[in-house]
Amino acid sequence: MNKFKATITKIQSVDNLNIVNFDFGGQGLSMMSLDLNEKIKVGTQVLLTAKPTHIAIAKEFSGDISYSNQLDAKIVEINNGELLSSIKLSTGDATCESIITKNSSLRMKLKKDDKVLLFIKASELSIKEVLSC
Secondary structure (H helix, E strand, C coil), X not given: CEEEEEEEEEEEEECCEEEEEEEXXXXXXXXXXXXXXXXXXXXXXEEEEECHHHCEEECCCCCXXXXXXXXXXXXXXXXXXXXXXXXXXXECCEEEEEEEEHHHHHHCCCCCCCXXXXXXXXXXXXXXXXXXX
């Protein structure tokens, strides 16, 4: 599971729906959530998580996309299996993994040290742990 240490910068709420914004090493992240723990407030440091299968990668991307979370990253390792590829990425002070199809990895000609964008939908990011209140 991927982990990102971040600080809550803003919380917007309507009824039970919440959009929580974070600062992750100077890059912005946002999360959609139905319920929030009472410890979740602006200034709180948290550990965010996203599954490797929920991280998309773009190479030489330009244009608009609906993914709220877009982080600059660098490929540090690629392991191509029979059907899937594990792509290890470095972003900020975190290392994370994206699982994509081997066909996508080959089609994109991904290689170590490539600069890419990684995308995470706001609904796929969650708070794993509250680090400070």
